[in-house]
Amino acid sequence: MIKLMKYLKRSIGYVVLIFALLFLQAYCDLSLPDYTSRIVNVGIQQKGIEDGVPGKLRKSSMDHLKLFMSEDEASETENAYKEEGDICTLRKDVDKETREKLNESFGKPMLILMGLTAGGEESEKMLAEMHIPEGTDPVQAIAAMPEEARAQMTEAMGEKFAEMPDSIITQAAVSYVQMEYEAMGEDIDEIQMRYIGEAGLKMILMALLIMAASISVVFLSAKVAASLGHDIRGDVYRKVIGFSSNEYNKFSTASLITRSTNDVQQVQQTMAMMFRIVLYAPIIGIGGVLRVLDTDSSMTWILGVGVVLILVLIGLLFSIAMPKFTKLQVLIDRLNLVTREILTGIPVIRAFSREKHEEERFEDANRILTKTNLFVNRCMTFMMPSMMLIMNGISVLIVYNGSHAVDVGNMQVGDMMAFIQYAMQIIMAFLMITAMSIMLPRANVAALRIVEILETENSLEDPQNPVHPSAEETGTVEFDHVSFAYPDAGENVLTDISFKLRKGQTLAVIGSTGSGKSTLINLIPRFYDATEGQVKVDGTDVRDMAQKDLRDRLGYVPQKGVLFSGTIDSNIRYGKTDISRDQVKQAAAVAQSQDFIEEKPHGYDSPVSQGGTNVSGGQKQRLSIARAIARDPEIFIFDDSFSALDFKTDKALRQALKEHTGNATTIIVAQRISTILGADQILVLDEGRMAGLGTHSELMKNCEVYRQIAMSQLSEEELANE
Structure with a gap:
């Protein structure tokens, strides 16, 4: 997977945006439990009061609390509040760090005051320990004490609270703040509902943000993945092609x-x-x-x-x-x-x-x-x-x-x-x-x-500096001591093949099944490279030419006719799309396809199904031949492309082909002697070796392999007439 990550370069902007949205979604997701905790702890249990720092309190209460604070704590508290008549209000510029310190400063004094004024056995016990007479206002009594005695008493009481968890001290401080608010006439229920409402609204907004981020991430992820798939498919296709x-x-x-x-x-x-x-x-x-x-x-x-x-x-x-x-x-x-x-x-x-x-x-x-x-x-x-x-x-x-x-x-x-x-x-x-x-x-x-x-290396690559053949030598094909063996094969399929074909000449290749006929002609368009010797087209080694340049000079008709889904017209002009309809018709006429095409309801616009399954084998071969003719190449290669034709059509096609392609070089692989009798040269292959090269009459005299093939197909009378 890592090796395919390079395909994300095109979508790097989207990837960065996805990361940002994921962090936003995670932040909101992780914030929701905290808000749930606040609603339970603060909104429900503490009635909307966050901590022991009151937003406002009476001046008399502030004075009472300062009695149990150190000088530094009292000074810090005075700086955090401003007096407005009998009310002390918390300043708006108090930051989070200062508020935490104030919470610690208020905690124990509020707990002490609640213990002294709450009444009951615990309160009476505390007053007795402090030697305050029963019926006396404990706060006034403590205020009247010398400062040193009051500090000692506060320190002694603080030691009792030292083992108490901070949460319990804060809870006590919150209870004191509630009592203070009630004493000032504040509506505690309203404070509680306001806090829960604000926290709930923030949770809803965060949920909406999570939804928006999640939808955006899904959309962008699909877009990036689709782009990645498109690019990989394109590269795989180009590589395979x-x-x-x-x-x-x-x-x-x-x-x-x-x-x-x-x-x-x-x-x-x-x-x-x-x-x-x-x-x-x-x-x-x-x-x-x-x-x-x-x-x-x-x-x-x-x-x-x-x-x-x-x-x-x-x-x-x-x-x-x-x-x-x-x-x-x-x-x-x-x-x-x-x-x-x-x-x-x-x-x-x-x-x-x-x-x-x-x-x-x-x-x-x-x-x-x-x-x-x-x-x-x-x-x-x-x-x-x-x-x-x-x-x-x-x-x-x-x-x-x-x-x-x-x-x-x-x-x-x-x-x-x-x-x-x-x-x-x-x-x-x-x-x-x-x-x-x-x-x-x-x-x-x-x-x-x-x-x-x-990562598969292609065994056939274009040369770095391709050679373009001279315009003076066109239409020539030469095999110079060519041998070929398939990769990892133990022996050659072709051995020491040599011939030269000039412009306008016809070479026929014949031999028994498995003698290497198709392999030989596959070396010309460079479907394979010769393992020994040279294959030359227009005087240039095919390995020194660009593959497109080489194949643009060829009109290739494979042994098995291949058609593509589309129309008859699109299949004929497949090798040369810019030709006119008249040129398409002319190519079809030469290939003896015109009659069956014009019999169809839509003529040249008749549909061809995938693989050409809606036309016969002979029609498929003729359309494949028409496709090569329409390209008007220098060199025609027919790999046993007349095998599905009857003798009458075969003869008419070869005659029309000879008239139309008089200046083109033609190479024909055939099984039938009648197809190749008029060739300028006939190459006879036997188990991958040259058994003979010459005209029909020459080979009948000096090539036993050819003579046996000819006599197996034609009678002595037919051979004599030929």
Whole structure:
């Protein structure tokens, strides 16, 4: 997958935007538990009062509180408030850090005052310890004390509160602030509802932001992934189109189709999911851990236990399932190969009544693929229930430990709720990565198969400084001691072939099946390179020419006629699209195709189905010949292209071809002697070697191989007449 990341360069702007949106979404997601905690802790339990720092309080209350503060604390408090008559109001420019200090300064004095004025046994006990007579106003009595005695008393009482958790002190301070607000006539219910309403509104706005960011990420991820898939498919297509026959033989057609479609689709889908899940999971996981540490670090060990259990589970499952992921793509290739063979060979299968055999062959490939898929999916079915068990177990463990912390006053209920939510977010991050880990192995295998194509070196490359043949020598073809062997083959297919064909001449190539006729002519358009000797076109070695320049000089008709979906007109002008309709008709007339074309309802605009399945074999060959004629090349190459024609059509076509292509060089591979009798030269091949070269009459005299072929096809009387 990493090697395919270079295709993201075009979409780098979108990728950066996706990252920004993911961080925004994560920030909002991680903020929601904090707001939930505030609503419970502050909005419900503390009636909307955040801490022990009152927004305003009576001057008399401020004076009472200062009695139990140090000089520095009292001075800091005076600076933070401004007096407006009998009311002291908190200044608006007080920052968060100062507010935290004020909360600490107010906490113990408020707790002491509440203890002194609350009444009851505890209050009476405190007054007795301070030697304040019963019935005396304790605050006035303390105010009348010498400053040194008051400081000692405050310090002694502070030692009693030293072991108290900060949360309990803050809770007591909040209760004091509530009492102060009530004393000033403030509506506590309104304060509470306002706080809950504001917090709820912020949560709704954040939820809307999360939704907008999530939708945007999905849209942009799909766009980036689609662009990536488009670019990879384009490069794979261009690479495959440039392959020589050697590379085509290395990869099967079914495999190339699978790699160009299914494999690219796998990578594209995974890339889209990767932006939405794989990138988001670490952000939300790390952010959740940081928030947990900020909330309460005493229970982080619970998260550690959960993460370890999840990693063990993932490792166990993937050690079992991973090998099967690699095998899946190979099995898909095999199924595609079998399916393609069956669909292509349906007429033969029916003719030999082999439907049952092919059905079993398909079922065998389908069964193995299904079995492997089921094995992988069964392994993965254990993952989600196991994850949910771990997640619920973690929740129970947090509640169990958190309830004890709440009971002793070390934690508030809202903090415990927030901790549970953060823990779930962290575990969900692992769940998301786990879900992706089902797709990633298959996508990685698909990516490796794509990279294998992209990194395959083409054995036929254009030279760095291609040679352009001289205009003085055109239409010549020369084989200079040419030998050829297929890659990794043990012996030559062609050995020491030499001949020269001048402009306007016709060379016929004949020989028994497997003698190397098609291989020989495939060296001319450079479908393969000769292993020894030189193949020259227009006096230049084909390896020194640009492939396009070379093939633009040729009109090639393959042994098996190939037509493309479209119309008859588009197929004839396939090699030269800018010709007129009259030129199309002329090419069809030379190829003896005009009659059957004009009989069709739409004539030259009649549709041709994929592979030309709606025309006969002979019509397909004639249209392939018309396509080569329409190109008007220097050199015609016919690879046994008259085999599907009857003798009458064959004779008429060769006569018309001779008249139309008088100045062109023609090379004909044929099985029938009657097709090649008029050739200027006839090359006879026998097991890849030259058995003879000359005219028909010369070969009848001095080439035993040719004479045997001729006598097997024509009678002595016909040969004598010829």
